[in-house]
Amino acid sequence: QNPSHFPQSDVVVLERGEGTRVVVHLHGATVISWTCSGEEQLFLSSTSVFDNKKAIRGGIPVVFPNFGPWSLGPQHGFARIKRWTVAIPPMKDKNGDVIAAFSLEDDEETRGMWNFKFKLVYTLQLSEKSLVSSFVVHNTDKTDFEFTCLLHTYFRVPDIANTSVQGLKGLTYIDKVNDGKEFREEREVVTLTENYDRVYKDAPKTVVIQTAPTRRLQLSTCNLPDIVVWNPWEDKAKKMADFDDDGWRHMLCVEAGKVVSPVVLKAGDKFDSSQTFTLL
Ligand code: TA6
Numbered sequence: 001q002n003p004s005h006f007p008q009s010d011v012v013v014l015e016r017g018e019g020t021r022v023v024v025h026l027h028g029a030t031v032i033s034w035t036c037s038g039e040e041q042l043f044l045s046s047t048s049v050f051d052n053k054k055a056i057r058g059g060i061p062v063v064f065p066n067f068g069p070w071s072l073g074p075q076h077g078f079a080r081i082k083r084w085t086v087a088i089p090p091m092k093d094k095n096g097d098v099i100a101a102f103s104l105e106d107d108e109e110t111r112g113m114w115n116f117k118f119k120l121v122y123t124l125q126l127s128e129k130s131l132v133s134s135f136v137v138h139n140t141d142k143t144d145f146e147f148t149c150l151l152h153t154y155f156r157v158p159d160i161a162n163t164s165v166q167g168l169k170g171l172t173y174i175d176k177v178n179d180g181k182e183f184r185e186e187r188e189v190v191t192l193t194e195n196y197d198r199v200y201k202d203a204p205k206t207v208v209i210q211t212a213p214t215r216r217l218q219l220s221t222c223n224l225p226d227i228v229v230w231n232p233w234e235d236k237a238k239k240m241a242d243f244d245d246d247g248w249r250h251m252l253c254v255e256a257g258k259v260v261s262p263v264v265l266k267a268g269d270k271f272d273s274s275q276t277f278t279l280l
Pocket of ligand 1: 176
């Protein structure tokens with residue numbers, strides 16, 4: 001995902017050097033690329049639309065204030081399809097890590113759907129082998145509000161057949177492919193051989209994603225207790241114009257969120273959450 005493919009006004013690049021870089025598209029503050037020593041870690045559909053209207057198909061879409069279908073507005077809320085502001089331009093800290101922050105505040109359009117005042121602050125910290133995404137929701141209104149939120153990460157995998165997630169054993173999951181029925185995960189190593197759309201409840205703070213035979217990523221979370229595992233598989237991917245036909249073989253969504261029950265945020269309070277990817 002070469003940043004030069006995009007209008008410079010639309011993307012912000014966190015350049016750490018030696019092939020370690022993050023590219024953020026201001027549409028939804030969507031991380032569209034995270035390369036570690038030259039190797040791309042995220043999936044971005046080759047038919048993703050970049051019209052600053054539709055959600056980007058891939059990278060890390062930010063889901064707020066609602067995960068899933070929403071009676072008040074678009075599926076997965078409006079955060080991923082709004083233009084965010086650069087709150088802190090990329091800067092290097094003393095360790096050579098690169099930090100940048102993005103913000104989104106309520107406006108007439110968001111209040112027309114969801115009539116609350118809020119401010120989101122999304123901070124990225126890129127180290128040699130890890131990427132920390134911190135997601136903070138400020139209730140700047142005079143009344144409490146509730147929301148669900150999630151970081152909808154599309155990991156890039158050479159082959160979904162050689163991909164797995166470890167650390168989910170014993171968890172209850174909501175199976176959205178099976179009428180939302182709940183089941184218990186019995187496997188230590190979760191592999192996929194068909195369309196998965198599962199919400200694992202109260203997951204451990206750390207899970208390991210084997211994205212390739214020689215590449216393992218650790219996902220650690222704070223205040224994001226639910227983990228969604230999604231791959232549309234062949235038939236569903238074919239029905240999505242912005243999902244290239246073969247793309248489903250090369251991606252796995254492992255998404256940290258607070259989605260099973262909403263966050264209730266009091267007027268003036270803030271909700272802190274984060275996810276950390278570490279290459280093992
Ligand atoms: O995170 C899984 C999911 O909720 C699936 O149900 C599927 O809808 C996916 O999100 C993508 O949603 P989108 O609106 O981006 O097509």
